[in-house]
Amino acid sequence: MLEDKNQSKTSLAELGEFGLINHITKYFKVEHKSTVKAVGDDAAVLDASELQTLVTTDLLIEGVHFDLSYMPLKHLGYKAVMVNLSDVYAMNGKAEQITVSIAVSNRFPLEAIEELYAGIQLACDTYKVDLVGGDTTSSTKGMLISVTAIGKADKEDIVYRSGAKETDLIVVSGDLGAAYLGLQVLEREKQVFKVDPNNQPDLDNYTYLIERQLKPEARKDISGLLKELEVKPTSMIDISDGLSSELFHICTQSKVGCKIYEDKLPLDPQVISTCEEFELDSTMVALSGGEDYELLFTVPISDFDKVKANPNFSIIGHITAENQGLQLITRANQEIELKAQGWNGLKNN
Numbered sequence: 001m002l003e004d005k006n007q008s009k010t011s012l013a014e015l016g017e018f019g020l021i022n023h024i025t026k027y028f029k030v031e032h033k034s035t036v037k038a039v040g041d042d043a044a045v046l047d048a049s050e051l052q053t054l055v056t057t058d059l060l061i062e063g064v065h066f067d068l069s070y071m072p073l074k075h076l077g078y079k080a081v082m083v084n085l086s087d088v089y090a091m092n093g094k095a096e097q098i099t100v101s102i103a104v105s106n107r108f109p110l111e112a113i114e115e116l117y118a119g120i121q122l123a124c125d126t127y128k129v130d131l132v133g134g135d136t137t138s139s140t141k142g143m144l145i146s147v148t149a150i151g152k153a154d155k156e157d158i159v160y161r162s163g164a165k166e167t168d169l170i171v172v173s174g175d176l177g178a179a180y181l182g183l184q185v186l187e188r189e190k191q192v193f194k195v196d197p198n199n200q201p202d203l204d205n206y207t208y209l210i211e212r213q214l215k216p217e218a219r220k221d222i223s224g225l226l227k228e229l230e231v232k233p234t235s236m237i238d239i240s241d242g243l244s245s246e247l248f249h250i251c252t253q254s255k256v257g258c259k260i261y262e263d264k265l266p267l268d269p270q271v272i273s274t275c276e277e278f279e280l281d282s283t284m285v286a287l288s289g290g291e292d293y294e295l296l297f298t299v300p301i302s303d304f305d306k307v308k309a310n311p312n313f314s315i316i317g318h319i320t321a322e323n324q325g326l327q328l329i330t331r332a333n334q335e336i337e338l339k340a341q342g343w344n345g346l347k348n349n
């Protein structure tokens, strides 16, 4: 875990901006027919033909959204792409292009930027998206990354947050809370390391949690899975800020209420054991943890048989009338009103 003091360091000033862009983009290849022109002109040229275009962007700032003391740069590059692809998939679209803009202070050598772009490239290769543009500039302090993802979809296939109807089932993909707990584990190890730098952390019990925090995967597969099952969600959103907060978005925009059941929330065994160790309530973590990048969607109740047995999905509740509000039914069969506290809410507690 010790830093290699002999690694080569090339200052960014030696390359200049165009040199840097050429250097970091030369290994990226273009895959999509819709990418008419990628990097290398004043603007990229994209051809969406008769489909609708989806555009989403995210800005990540060192010290606010990521901490480089435990986030390797390659993972950061990968994750910065994932959070944007996740938003395209949440519209039931296909992501085909990204742009990446970075600002870095002079504490980062070329080798650091190469690491970051290695993660971005891995994401592009794995998820089949083309890097078509971006910008690099200097910052006075720290690192900023902004990724924009561009996708496309048939008009009829796009799923908005606003289409949930009373009696619809509420479904989530994967499991919840692991990424938040991964962050708690990493923060704890950082504090231990500050006190005793020779302490080698034993993270074997937390591998899944840490992977979910450092290398999340966007659910590109869900759209195809639903098509195979002949299910079209009535509403959909990705879980970036926490289940509660995403349910609020769907209910507000669809003008409905909801009931979800504590005993239906999908939790990995590592989430349960780590919650016990950290004395955290696993239901709170699942509701407010955030950064899971799973998809939350609603389907008509007539599709119950199609989704109930699928191992990728958990039916966690159903949509109610707007005046019923948002309710959690506990294991003890009590009704508790849900609060919109997402990831930030939990962090401030």
Ligand SMILES: [Mg+2]
Pocket (backbone or CB within 6 Å): 086, 087, 090, 237, 238, 239, 240
């Ligand atoms: Mg989103």
